[in-house]
Amino acid sequence: MIPLWLDLTAVGLGGVQGALFASGFRGERRLDLLGVAIVGIVMGFGGGVIRDLLLNQPIGALQSNWYLVTAVVASLVGMLLAGPLSRLNGLIVGLDAVVIGMFGAFGTSKALGLGLPILPAVFVGVAAAVGGGILRDMLMSLPVAIMHVGSLYAVAAAAGCLVLVVLDLFHVPIFIAGIACVVVTSIIRWLAVIFDLSLPEQRMLNRRKVATETGVLPVIRR
């Protein structure tokens, strides 16, 4: 249903993003090479595994050797790029937005394809989009980002998945609807980061958190 090259692209981008993120920590929370690789694999695989568990389908990423090869290579690339790109926090956020959009699109369209109603289909998409990040934060013993410094993270994913569902209702081809999902998710997420948009409470909470937290934050602040 989802073409292999496209699925592998999401896994690869997720792996690069995860390894970039994990490489950025210093001090107490610094990870060794193996830890960085595990985070990369989790971010590349997580969304798809959660999607297929929720859909009670065979895990797509385990049906071919290519997924693991892609995730491991992507993690290595992420590690190598972490040094030169350490100042380009924007790149990490940008990649993240695209990856969230892709996992959301894959999750929602696969759920619709299996005949799920529209709201559960959006739920599966959002869970696939944000699930990798939740697993990452749990593995790294970080506060789960989506709960505290949301920056419209889950909202961006939900908006994209809703757009896909609505376009599908109007018989727009799924490939076009999927692209629209990625674009909408990415734009909302980028705007949220650039203009520091957030729910009112988030803003108040964020201010306090930024002061107390250690390590890099996966968001640009001004």
Next chain:
Amino acid sequence: MIPLWLDLTAVGLGGVQGALFASGFRGERRLDLLGVAIVGIVMGFGGGVIRDLLLNQPIGALQSNWYLVTAVVASLVGMLLAGPLSRLNGLIVGLDAVVIGMFGAFGTSKALGLGLPILPAVFVGVAAAVGGGILRDMLMSLPVAIMHVGSLYAVAAAAGCLVLVVLDLFHVPIFIAGIACVVVTSIIRWLAVIFDLSLPEQRMLNRRKVATETGVLPVIRR
């Protein structure tokens, strides 16, 4: 197997309870509106999702639009009630006991209906009953309550599920056995909270924890 209205009742009560619990935190651990809603959805959905994953069945909560609508509305209700009810800690505990009992009854009876042996059926019931709370604590970066301040939490669920299994062996109709499960679980949990019953070590540990922990505790203490 489980009537839709009954399943939705459990999801709704779980959602209200989760949002009430999550709204109670202040300071470092305070959540924004979206975070509170996510906790509500997790507490409404968690038990059923864990049950169906363990039973290798399609996730019940994803087969109809009503589950998500119920969970989201319940979370909103929980948020609105959090202010006026903030002193009624007893209500949160009471709701919690009933929800645990219902998820335990649904989990055990569905497992028996699929032909599982009695001990695994009890295990699925207990996992469904306490699983939502474990997910909640992990998402909120709290110590997992069931491990430390147990207050016979898992024991209450296990006792209720055992009663259901025994009644089922004696061919008592499943609906009656399920009600017995909810009643037994709730009474044990209420008695535990009212009389501060706990395993000997728990009592010792609790005393120390209460002093050091921040935020509201989901138990009444005297």
Next chain:
Amino acid sequence: MIPLWLDLTAVGLGGVQGALFASGFRGERRLDLLGVAIVGIVMGFGGGVIRDLLLNQPIGALQSNWYLVTAVVASLVGMLLAGPLSRLNGLIVGLDAVVIGMFGAFGTSKALGLGLPILPAVFVGVAAAVGGGILRDMLMSLPVAIMHVGSLYAVAAAAGCLVLVVLDLFHVPIFIAGIACVVVTSIIRWLAVIFDLSLPEQRMLNRRKVATETGVLPVIRR
């Protein structure tokens, strides 16, 4: 596919090891009896449950009453032994290495038996081998050991699973290949602990962590 007595042996050893580990904590992180039992059950069950979820198969440990009986009895044995054996940290590590090897062998061979390609089969084996420990650390609110103080933990499991896959390619009977997997995993893990082998960054990080962490560490240090 996996003989019942062998599967129960892994569950039992995992349960003993988990309860021994959980009993060792003092102070803030001390668990009550119920908490220790839960950790024992999680360590006995975790690997198999993760394996069967990833393979989209019915959870093996829920198909017979014996698994739960074994896990609970093993947890009790682990608790009773925790006092007399508290100085034998080496025993905990030794048991752990064998359990990892067994879960890795079961996971990889079951995946191969279901027709998965070789890399995903190794992935399922490693996830089954280290998954129980990850769940344990999350439940106990500990930093996830495999991310920080790896001591070639995941590498040992991966090496064992790879050996199994290669032997299987050469048509070595699966039982022999499985034994080789357990032996290779255990030896690598033992050597890593005895000679304090680790990735270069790990060594640096470990030095720092040992000084700051509380509670027993599940590794021998000199």
